[in-house]
Amino acid sequence: MTRIYLIACGGTIEKVYSEQTGAVQNLASKIDRYFRLLRLPDTQIETLPLMNKDSLEMTDADRTRVLEAVRAKLAQPAPIVITHGTDTMVETGLVLQRNLPNLTVPIVMTGAMTPLGFEASDGLQNLTESLLAARILPPGVWLVMHNQVFPIDRVRKDRDLARFVAL
Amino acid sequence: MTRIYLIACGGTIEKVYSEQTGAVQNLASKIDRYFRLLRLPDTQIETLPLMNKDSLEMTDADRTRVLEAVRAKLAQPAPIVITHGTDTMVETGLVLQRNLPNLTVPIVMTGAMTPLGFEASDGLQNLTESLLAARILPPGVWLVMHNQVFPIDRVRKDRDLARFVAL
Amino acid sequence: MTRIYLIACGGTIEKVYSEQTGAVQNLASKIDRYFRLLRLPDTQIETLPLMNKDSLEMTDADRTRVLEAVRAKLAQPAPIVITHGTDTMVETGLVLQRNLPNLTVPIVMTGAMTPLGFEASDGLQNLTESLLAARILPPGVWLVMHNQVFPIDRVRKDRDLARFVAL
Amino acid sequence: MTRIYLIACGGTIEKVYSEQTGAVQNLASKIDRYFRLLRLPDTQIETLPLMNKDSLEMTDADRTRVLEAVRAKLAQPAPIVITHGTDTMVETGLVLQRNLPNLTVPIVMTGAMTPLGFEASDGLQNLTESLLAARILPPGVWLVMHNQVFPIDRVRKDRDLARFVAL
Numbered sequence: 215m216t217r218i219y220l221i222a223c224g225g226t227i228e229k230v231y232s233e234q235t236g237a238v239q240n241l242a243s244k245i246d247r248y249f250r251l252l253r254l255p256d257t258q259i260e261t262l263p264l265m266n267k268d269s270l271e272m273t274d275a276d277r278t279r280v281l282e283a284v285r286a287k288l289a290q291p292a293p294i295v296i297t298h299g300t301d302t303m304v305e306t307g308l309v310l311q312r313n314l315p316n317l318t319v320p321i322v323m324t325g326a327m328t329p330l331g332f333e334a335s336d337g338l339q340n341l342t343e344s345l346l347a348a349r350i351l352p353p354g355v356w357l358v359m360h361n362q363v364f365p366i367d368r369v370r371k372d373r374d375l376a377r378f379v380a381l
Numbered sequence: 382m383t384r385i386y387l388i389a390c391g392g393t394i395e396k397v398y399s400e401q402t403g404a405v406q407n408l409a410s411k412i413d414r415y416f417r418l419l420r421l422p423d424t425q426i427e428t429l430p431l432m433n434k435d436s437l438e439m440t441d442a443d444r445t446r447v448l449e450a451v452r453a454k455l456a457q458p459a460p461i462v463i464t465h466g467t468d469t470m471v472e473t474g475l476v477l478q479r480n481l482p483n484l485t486v487p488i489v490m491t492g493a494m495t496p497l498g499f500e501a502s503d504g505l506q507n508l509t510e511s512l513l514a515a516r517i518l519p520p521g522v523w524l525v526m527h528n529q530v531f532p533i534d535r536v537r538k539d540r541d542l543a544r545f546v547a548l
Numbered sequence: 549m550t551r552i553y554l555i556a557c558g559g560t561i562e563k564v565y566s567e568q569t570g571a572v573q574n575l576a577s578k579i580d581r582y583f584r585l586l587r588l589p590d591t592q593i594e595t596l597p598l599m600n601k602d603s604l605e606m607t608d609a610d611r612t613r614v615l616e617a618v619r620a621k622l623a624q625p626a627p628i629v630i631t632h633g634t635d636t637m638v639e640t641g642l643v644l645q646r647n648l649p650n651l652t653v654p655i656v657m658t659g660a661m662t663p664l665g666f667e668a669s670d671g672l673q674n675l676t677e678s679l680l681a682a683r684i685l686p687p688g689v690w691l692v693m694h695n696q697v698f699p700i701d702r703v704r705k706d707r708d709l710a711r712f713v714a715l
Numbered sequence: 716m717t718r719i720y721l722i723a724c725g726g727t728i729e730k731v732y733s734e735q736t737g738a739v740q741n742l743a744s745k746i747d748r749y750f751r752l753l754r755l756p757d758t759q760i761e762t763l764p765l766m767n768k769d770s771l772e773m774t775d776a777d778r779t780r781v782l783e784a785v786r787a788k789l790a791q792p793a794p795i796v797i798t799h800g801t802d803t804m805v806e807t808g809l810v811l812q813r814n815l816p817n818l819t820v821p822i823v824m825t826g827a828m829t830p831l832g833f834e835a836s837d838g839l840q841n842l843t844e845s846l847l848a849a850r851i852l853p854p855g856v857w858l859v860m861h862n863q864v865f866p867i868d869r870v871r872k873d874r875d876l877a878r879f880v881a882l
Contacts, residue, residue, distance in 0.1 A: 231405065233494045233543040236435075238398065238405060253828075253837045253861040255878045268403075327400045327754075331500030336754045342843040345862050350851060360754040361846050376400045377756045420661075420670045420694045422711045494587075503587045509676040512695050517684060527587045528679050544589045565739065567828045567877045570769075572732065572739060602737075661734045665834030710734045 217258045217292040218348050220245065221283050224266035225299025227326035227337045238329060240266040245297060248330050248338055257345065269299020277309045284310060284321065293319045293348035300325045300371055303357065307366035311355040320351040322358050323366065327376045336360060384425045384459040385515050387412065388450055391433035392466025394493035394504045405496060407433040412464060415497050415505055424512065436466020444476045451477060451488065460486045460515035464508075467492045467538055470524065474533035478522040487518040489525050490533065494543045503527065551592045551626040552682050554579065555617055558600035559633025561660035561671045572663060574600040579631060582664050582672055591679065603633020611643045618644060618655065627653045627682035634659045634705055637691065641700035645689040654685040656692050657700065661710045670694060718759045718793040719849050721746065722784050725767035726800025728827035728838045739830060741767040746798060749831050749839055758846065770800020778810045785811060785822065794820045794849035798842075801826045801872055804858065808867035812856040821852040823859050824867065828877045837861060
């Protein structure tokens with residue numbers, strides 16, 4: 215059984231539609247419901263719902279909390295997947311890269327352009343890819359989405375295309 | 382082959398998620414895409430995308446346009462389904478009822494609490510029910526959702542419960 | 549709250565794919581799982597999983613069991629939906645019609661051409677339609693599928709077209 | 716744009732339900748329909764529907780055809796994903812491994828326990844994983860399913876558990 219840590223930070227991937235307000239919002243972590251759609255007979259996912267924020271609203275303090283959560287997990291090293299809003303995913307990833315120089319496991323950052331469970335969502339695809347990437351990528355901080363794999367310091371979001379591209 | 386007219390006025394049932402703005406909005410009619418998920422070997426649906434509005438933004442002039450569209454269809458009578466935002470669906474339905482005293486076909490108003498294609502959406506259920514109701518209800522103006530059938534003058538929306546209840 | 553009885557007899561609608569045999573079979577009733585995908589705030593469904601058979605294998609004794617189950621429900625009358633294999637659905641329906649001359653509620657027979665949950669399945673559509681039909685049809689024995697409503701003595705299956713047609 | 720070759724050989728992943736026979740069978744390749752559910756902005760998939768067989772019916776001649784198809788693709792090297800029935804997937808993979816000693820790209824074999832588009836199918840998960848694996852695994856012949864990655868000579872199917880396990 216292989217352990218993978220999943221640190222959920224919110225972002226579009228976890229947004230839900232509110233029937234009362236008609237808005238999509240980060241209300242409660244829903245990622246575990248979607249893992250149940252995957253077959254993972256040899257993978258034990260330990261989910262930590264750390265925060266549930268639109269990443270445009272994440273502060274430096276929030277990024278420090280992510281860093282501290284990762285540090286705590288690294289006491290018992292295993293690959294880490296971090297779900298995160300796409301707008302500042304790279305920024306958070308760079309904080310991890312700068313502060314964790316001697317990683318022995320891969321840290322895979324992912325998210326979605328459309329929330330999990332909405333028509334044409336890329337959420338489950340990105341989760342599936344990230345869990346696979348977590349098992350085979352070398353140590354380092356990576357961004358994985360849409361069948362692409364980027365080192366965190368060589369990628370940026372292209373908002374108009376709704377995807378990530380090489381820096 | 383039985384003909385059913387479908388007049389699409391927008392509302393939550395047709396909202397889409399915008400990856401650029403992160404909002405759900407009425408942008409373009411998507412109802413035909415969902416009819417294709419149904420088997421309708423003896424039903425010919427003629428869709429008229431009349432407007433695509435959040436029903437809270439519908440004006441008296443908009444309701445008159447709905448009335449005129451219905452009148453035009455009644456020149457060649459066949460059952461009519463109207464998809465509409467839930468907030469003022471009853472108001473529009475009452476306009477139809479007051480102005481069309483001698484109906485020979487049923488007019489079925491429906492919509493959704495969560496957009497078609499979003500997780501836990503009631504949209505396809507309500508469309509399916511409305512098409513069936515259009516074939517068997519007597520003439521009159523009806524509201525059909527959630528396995529419930531109401532005469533339009535005996536129903537109101539309960540916003541907190543996200544459903545319709547008898548008046 | 550409106551009560552509807554659901555008597556499940558098996559048929560394609562309830563078939564499941566077996567990973568061990570690679571066949572689709574009637575193994576265990578799964579209809580309740582699919583009701584949970586519908587919003588039924590004013591409907592109380594009482595499910596009776598009576599048998600789980602391919603309808604080509606149903607015997608006269610099986611049809612008598614269906615009749616007795618219906619009779620038992622009619623002690624406390626409420627509309628009845630019967631899910632059943634399509635190949636002999638009409639035959640069972642005719643047994644009910646012949647033996648229950650003074651019905652005060654509708655009995656709606658339905659099923660599916662492709663099992664619930666398989667791509668392009670008509671199962672959830674037919675269930676949704678049947679529950680709506682059960683609320684508004686007059687007493688009698690009916691067959692409801694694919695946005696069509698037939699009196700049970702005026703319908704036959706067209707195997708090549710995979711649908712029902714008027715007799 | 717990264718090119719990936721997809722050689723489709725049939726197997727459970729491509730089976731469809733036949734409404735006429737009530738059986739699941741390998742009739743026509745459907746894998747391209749499912750790729751359209753994925754976002755692949757930087758991936759160009761070239762699909763070759765080579766054969767559509769239950770892998771228990773594959774002969775030595777069939778395996779030779781797979782080998783020749785792979786050889787043809789290697790003239791212009793790019794990663795290769797092969798979809799295949801699970802029962803003899805390892806056998807075909809070993810033929811490739813024995814006959815292609817100096818690979819410069821990864822060959823990823825995958826399939827499914829339940830056909831694409833059936834409830835609880837693992838097909839889209841396995842496709843998603845295999846496309847990601849094709850981009851990052853080193854040259855060699857691999858089997859990728861259920862968030863697991865095996866060298867082809869160190870894996871066997873466990874039929875009772877409906878999964879692959881290390882040899």
